Amino acid sequence: MSHVAFATSAESADLTDDDRQLAAALREHDVTVDPAVWTDDGVDWAAFDAVLVRSCWDYHTRIGEFEDWVTRVSAETTLWNSPSAICWNSHQFYLRDLAGRGVETVSTDYVSGTDTRSLETVLDDNDWREAVVKPAVSAGADHVWRTDRARADSHQERYERLRAHEDILVQRFVPEVHDGQWSLLFADGEYTHALSKRPAAGDFRPQAHLGGTTALETPPPATREAGTAVVDAATAELGETPLYARVDGIEVDDTFTVFTLDLIAPSLGFEHQPAAAGALADAVVERLNRP
Incomplete structure (x- = not known):
């Protein structure tokens, strides 16, 4: 035993x-x-x-x-x-590795701790009107906020405090996020199920503790295939298949665009799809x- x-x-x-x-x-x-x-x-x-x-x-x-x-x-x-x-x-600069393997990821400026550009300059460099700022090491939308050119100057002190301690991702704000995002779940590289997550009114973050809702839903075939391609890219990068994985992303112009890949401690949504617990147990x- x-x-x-x-x-x-x-x-x-x-x-x-x-x-x-x-x-x-x-x-x-x-x-x-x-x-x-x-x-x-x-x-x-x-x-x-x-x-x-x-x-x-x-x-x-x-x-x-x-x-x-x-x-x-x-x-x-x-x-x-x-x-x-x-x-x-654990460090979300991994998105750069996935992009290098052909995965469609949300447009991101990877700001290291030695990067002295202002938040306004980062937005200007990328020609973004709105963006999301997040620490490279984060979970559960902790220390994640939305900014734009009108507020960049007032957000600069907050940005500098974060940059003083760790690397940062500044990502183009994608309005489609208001319509919700997909979480695609995998056991030993095999797709098991998908969850549709929607933020509370007026927010862009779908986490339950922020008022977001989650439901079991069948994704379009192209979305499922794109999620599988993300896990395949991670497998190629690591030289091994993760035992479990969750791929989070949204549809932008009919293209599945990845926000995060969670291989550490993802919620797996078994309460919505109990059979998936059996698939992971088998693996x-x-x-x-x-x-």
Whole structure:
């Protein structure tokens, strides 16, 4: 009998609804599942056959500590997703790598900490009237805001405070985001289901804690194919297939345009599609049984 841990944050130590469904599906394969808080120094990670990074939703607030934990745990047991996938995916400049492999990504100016341009200059350089500013290491729309040329000067101090600590992405604001976005889910490279996410009125961020709504929905075939191409591009970049992945994007002029690829701790939407938990459990068991 295999024994795996779901790495969580202290806030979700009792497992999320997603992870309860995945744990139940794994138990049907005689796999024992225990939650374990990633910041708990008392956990013996080597006691598990594998560790799945699941609801470590505070990782971006202590990224150095998290990366050290990833290195330590992967030296003791198997970690999914893999350390290389996690470290690559933790900094959103990975979008540049995906674009280099032909993935259609939202237009982005990658601002490193040494880039001294003003926010207004970044907008001018790209001929953008509106944009979204976000830290390169972020989750859950934390420290993400919308700006435009009229407000760029008043946002400059906020922009400089962020840039002083980390790299930044400035992305062209895409009005279609008001109509919602797609989240496409994959288990071991295979598409399982899709979620349609819509922001609250007057907002552009679809997260539930900001008033957004989520529903199971069937995407157009071209959107599904584009999402698969994103996972294929990540697989080529990493030299391995992620165990689980979520691709977020929107339709712009009939083209699926990627915002993010989450390989670290994505919500997987099993409450909307329970059968997908079984597909991921099958993928976990297949990997556990590999020689």
